[in-house]
Amino acid sequence: MRPDIELALAARAENIAIVRHALGGLGDALAIPPHKLDDIRIAVSEACANVVLHAYPPGSDGQMVLAVTADAGRLIVSVRDWGQGIRPRPDSPGLGLGLSMIAALAEEVQLGHDSEQHTEVRMTFSLNGSGEHVATGQRASTGEHAATSER
Amino acid sequence: MSSNAVEQSAQATGTTARLRLANGPGPLARPVLCRVVSMALTRADWPIDRLDDALLACDALCAHAPGYTSDGTLTFDVNACDGTLELRLRDLRTDGAAALVRDARLPGVGNVLEHVAERVLIEPDGQSSSSQLVLVIRSG
Numbered sequence: 448m449r450p451d452i453e454l455a456l457a458a459r460a461e462n463i464a465i466v467r468h469a470l471g472g473l474g475d476a477l478a479i480p481p482h483k484l485d486d487i488r489i490a491v492s493e494a495c496a497n498v499v500l501h502a503y504p505p506g507s508d509g510q511m512v513l514a515v516t517a518d519a520g521r522l523i524v525s526v527r528d529w530g531q532g533i534r535p536r537p538d539s540p541g542l543g544l545g546l547s548m549i550a551a552l553a554e555e556v557q558l559g560h561d562s563e564q565h566t567e568v569r570m571t572f573s574l575n576g577s578g579e580h581v582a583t584g585q586r587a588s589t590g591e592h593a594a595t596s597e598r
Numbered sequence: 599m600s601s602n603a604v605e606q607s608a609q610a611t612g613t614t615a616r617l618r619l620a621n622g623p624g625p626l627a628r629p630v631l632c633r634v635v636s637m638a639l640t641r642a643d644w645p646i647d648r649l650d651d652a653l654l655a656c657d658a659l660c661a662h663a664p665g666y667t668s669d670g671t672l673t674f675d676v677n678a679c680d681g682t683l684e685l686r687l688r689d690l691r692t693d694g695a696a697a698l699v700r701d702a703r704l705p706g707v708g709n710v711l712e713h714v715a716e717r718v719l720i721e722p723d724g725q726s727s728s729s730q731l732v733l734v735i736r737s738g
Contacts, residue, residue: 453616454618455615456615462613465638469634472633476630
């Protein structure tokens, strides 16, 4: 099924603000509680920042895509890129907390590739209250995701 | 969305975004599109009155566009560059773009889209029988 929303942007830091605002619009439309929307914004911002910082070689102009599906009290948010995949990065300029932060805020996190072999961070948020937090590298339904290391 | 489409949507400088809404896009279109456009124009230092005009055009499109899609999906290409916003609404029925312009006419006001935009273009959408509506709005 197609996601309810797909937003494609250049993978640049300033475009993360657009993603955050788009999520704000989504929050308005779906009446997402403010504290939950804050969690979603932080987690998605971290995923987008990972794309901006790590997905593409410096100086190249790659893309990031936000895909959102609302389904039965859950919000499934994917951040995709066409970059070099999620790999260990000892020289990372960041603190290395991005994926840990995402795992703490989302009920479920899947890392790997979608059906078109895009690198994907897929986060599931419960809109009905607090849910269990599960971090996994395997998409059970399709087997498309491979276990990966933090960027 | 294919990788080619995404790459093409972001080749220009400035802010370029492609927003696609599916599965009954009506309720989501206005709040999400308006947020994306307002952020892009704010970053481009648009004056508040023109930003407001651009959002009025977005409102007009989102109010009626769900009734004219060719496949139930709304696709907006947003390109804000050098004081110009190009807003391209794709995948409309053959007569959808023209109907959308007609629907933007208000009694005593006239056509909102034509008031706000410097250019209102109706174009065929690639090789398909779909149409697309292009608004070109300037910051000054």
